[in-house]
Amino acid sequence: MFESRGFNLFMAFVCYQLLVTAYYFQYVENMEPCPLCIFQRIGVLFVGIWFLIRGIHNPLAGSKWRPTYSILGLISAILGGIVSGKHVYLQNLPEGEVPACGPALDYLVEMLPVTEVISTVLAGDGECAKVSWSFMGISMPMWVLIFFVSVAGLMIWNLYRHYRPSKHIF
Template identity: 45%
Template structure:
């Protein structure tokens, strides 16, 4: 019944890569066409999408055997779940009461130029008041909520390749 889903893992990894490209393109569209400036957590999520996409592209190009598929699948799931953790924090910040929202910090450009890399990464992952602002929704869900869903789907797609490849004919 589900034989049409039984592409080999190489095709699924490539489709996952295309999904990541689409997500990055949407982020660029909202930033450059829609005028929505990304907050530190948004940028962190884009980095996680990029890393997940690179793992998927590597797996699709490499076309490894079962051991390699498992390694790529776990790597893709880990990068996607790291992105999901960032998205979860972002959604949590957006749902805080206004008096509990972290204060807005300096711009990311300023932080990159004046602070060590570790401090910059810490700021990007902790979020600021800018991260609490909801500029866009679809069906009542904010962009970080949709990104969280996308990360969970990418992690699932990645891990399913272990099963897909081990049952390939």
């Protein structure tokens, strides 16, 4: 079921909807995304791309492509989860420990090399510590973290199913 064409295309659609929702909050609700939010969007985009490619390709059982797509999806989910986890961590810091606000992402991209932009964004700033929206008491970055952890678990399950011994113990 978790490796079927329909499921993979559905998950690609879920990723698409997450991105549409993020842009809705940005352009309709006027909630400017912090740099960590933008990095999370990139993570969702990559997870969605792997689901879409896997859904279109629909490799047969036993194909070398099934675990390849699972590994690539797992890497994307882990990296996205790290960013989301850092964001959740910043949002839960006591007020006195929140770092000062830094420059905007577009300024960082213009002035710094890519590696420094990534390390600066991942360090976080005060802008990322604000909780401006929540649903059922859970902030947007926490929902995205739940998504990434779920996808990572699914990819690990797919890898386990692919590599498990074929002999049944029972």
